[in-house]
Amino acid sequence: xxxxxxxxxLFDKLPLLDKNRxxxxxxxxxxxxxLFGLMLMISRSIDVNAxxxxxxxxxxxxxxxxxxxxxxxxxxxxxxxxDRITFWMAYQDVIFMNIARVGVNVGxxxxxxxxxxxxxxxxxxxxxxxxSLIIAGLVLFIIMFTTLFxxxxxxxx
Amino acid sequence: xxxxxxxxxxxxIILIILGPVLGLLLxxxxxxxxxxxxxxxxNSDIQNATAIEVSLSKGQKIxxxxxxxxxxxxxxxxxxxxGTYDEEDVPSNPPGPITGKNLIYSQFxxxxxxxxxxxxATSRSITNEGYWYxxxxxDVTGDYLISVPGDYVVIVYGSNTGGTxxxxxxxxxxxxxxxxxxxxxxxxxxxxxxxxxxxxxxxYLKKTGRGLL
Numbered sequence: 108x109x110x111x112x113x114x115x116x117l118f119d120k121l122p123l124l125d126k127n128r129x130x131x132x133x134x135x136x137x138x139x140x141x142l143f144g145l146m147l148m149i150s151r152s153i154d155v156n157a158x159x160x161x162x163x164x165x166x167x168x169x170x171x172x173x174x175x176x177x178x179x180x181x182x183x184x185x186x187x188x189x190d191r192i193t194f195w196m197a198y199q200d201v202i203f204m205n206i207a208r209v210g211v212n213v214g215x216x217x218x219x220x221x222x223x224x225x226x227x228x229x230x231x232x233x234x235x236x237x238x239s240l241i242i243a244g245l246v247l248f249i250i251m252f253t254t255l256f257x258x259x260x261x262x263x264x
Numbered sequence: 265x266x267x268x269x270x271x272x273x274x275x276x277i278i279l280i281i282l283g284p285v286l287g288l289l290l291x292x293x294x295x296x297x298x299x300x301x302x303x304x305x306x307n308s309d310i311q312n313a314t315a316i317e318v319s320l321s322k323g324q325k326i327x328x329x330x331x332x333x334x335x336x337x338x339x340x341x342x343x344x345x346x347g348t349y350d351e352e353d354v355p356s357n358p359p360g361p362i363t364g365k366n367l368i369y370s371q372f373x374x375x376x377x378x379x380x381x382x383x384x385a386t387s388r389s390i391t392n393e394g395y396w397y398x399x400x401x402x403d404v405t406g407d408y409l410i411s412v413p414g415d416y417v418v419i420v421y422g423s424n425t426g427g428t429x430x431x432x433x434x435x436x437x438x439x440x441x442x443x444x445x446x447x448x449x450x451x452x453x454x455x456x457x458x459x460x461x462x463x464x465x466x467x468y469l470k471k472t473g474r475g476l477l
Contacts, residue, residue, distance in 0.1 A: 172372065172378050173378075178369075178382075179370040179378055179407065180399045183408065
């Protein structure tokens, strides 16, 4: 009797998650990406508004001095402290932007695995699997671009 | 268990709120806050002058609020190094000729740039009525304090042309541990809150037999 050789397709080699687990992956992935995205937006907002805060803090510092709450040396100390905080408000964006970038990509990897699992699940109808595969491809495209190119950014105006 | 978590969350929130409040309160520690009556012989004998000893560590400074509001009274405040004071602290030695350490004082003129309202000096005098807000850290360069750790003595002496007593008010405040205490309390509060959140979530998932994925 002739033996039939069945060649494993690329789909068969992909990690296979059941439907429920794949859905959980997608939901958790989206939540993770959203949370890190939110962190990025807050961090960016703090950076952009650092100058505004500095102006307000300096005015308050002068008012406190004029009201006699503290003397000239305390005024100078506070002024230096305001400068330090302003620099940190600007610099924290660098730290949190990189953390957020990693976090968003980790979240997107979860989403990618979830959609790929949908795509390779033969218990799901053909059209849903095709759409899932296309979405997975798009997610991968985004991951690759945001990882390899630093100039891509989202701006909310 | 739930009650315990609620109590811990409450404690951490209290710590977060208490941090800045306590930090502000302990920012300056009041060493002296009282009205003084000294003899007008203090003008000719340093041993009759008011002497308050303060010890400054690196980066620490004192704030002195010195005021007089009595007719015929003239009072002078100087800050001497402990060594100089001990050397000069002999009977019938007038404190007037002794050169005090450099200090800075502030004048709170609303709307004017603070830098132009302060100047260094070695003493501050008031006749009849007046008020000086003085800052001292050991030495100065221009209008800025230089921190010179060590022991110092704040002396006040004066005269009264219509009597024998010299009246004045003095508040001496020293930099306290407010900043560190405030930051520590806030950090402990935030740390507790994060730990409760993480441990609580893990405990809940373990109890219900659910994994994250």
